[in-house]
Amino acid sequence: MNRTEKEVLVGELNRTLSETAIVVVTRQSGLTVAEVSDLRAKMRKAGARYKVTKNRLARLALKGTQFEQLDALFTGPTAISTSADPVAVAKVAVDFAKANDKLTIVGGAFGNQMLDVDGIKNLATLPSLDELRGKIVGLLQAPATKLAGVVQAPAAQLARVLNAKAQQG
Known part of the structure; x- marks a missing residue:
C-alpha cells in the first residue's frame, strides 16, 4: 500500500468515525475469512460496519474525532465496529464473541464516554x-x-x- 492509498484510507476512516455514534474495538486472532464474512453480514444487517484496521492508520484516523481516547486500545490484530445505533453494534459484537472465542471485545466509546468490556456487554442488553x-x-x-x-x-x-x-x- 503506497502513501496515497494510506492517506485515502485514513481519510475515509476519519470520516466514518466523525459520523458514527459508537465504536467497538475488537481483537481478532485466527478468524477465518468465512467467519469474518459472517460477522460483517451480521453487522450490516444490524446497520453497523465492521472493519479490520491497521493500528497505526487507525490511530491517525482517530485524531480530530470524539474517539481519540481509544488510541491505547489499538494493539495487536484489531478491528472496529461502528454504528449510529449504539445497541445494535454492541449486541452483534457481544453475541458473536460469545459464540466464537477468536473474537475478543477490547472496549469502545459511545460519544466521549469510554466503555470497557462490561460497558459494551451492558449496552448489548438494552433494547x-x-x-x-x-x-x-x-x-x-x-x-x-x-x-x-x-x-x-x-x-x-x-x-x-x-x-x-x-x-x-
Whole structure:
C-alpha cells in the first residue's frame, strides 16, 4: 500500500468515525475469512460496519474525532465496529464473541464516554432503537384503541337491547 492509498484510507476512516455514534474495538486472532464474512453480514444487517484496521492508520484516523481516547486500545490484530445505533453494534459484537472465542471485545466509546468490556456487554442488553420505536408506537396506539372501544360500547349496548326487544315481540 503506497502513501496515497494510506492517506485515502485514513481519510475515509476519519470520516466514518466523525459520523458514527459508537465504536467497538475488537481483537481478532485466527478468524477465518468465512467467519469474518459472517460477522460483517451480521453487522450490516444490524446497520453497523465492521472493519479490520491497521493500528497505526487507525490511530491517525482517530485524531480530530470524539474517539481519540481509544488510541491505547489499538494493539495487536484489531478491528472496529461502528454504528449510529449504539445497541445494535454492541449486541452483534457481544453475541458473536460469545459464540466464537477468536473474537475478543477490547472496549469502545459511545460519544466521549469510554466503555470497557462490561460497558459494551451492558449496552448489548438494552433494547435496540427499532424495539424502542415499536414500544412507543404501541403505547401511542393503545389509548386510541381504548377510546374507540369506550365510544362504541353504548351504541353496541343499545343495538343489543333493540335486538332483544325485536326477538321478544
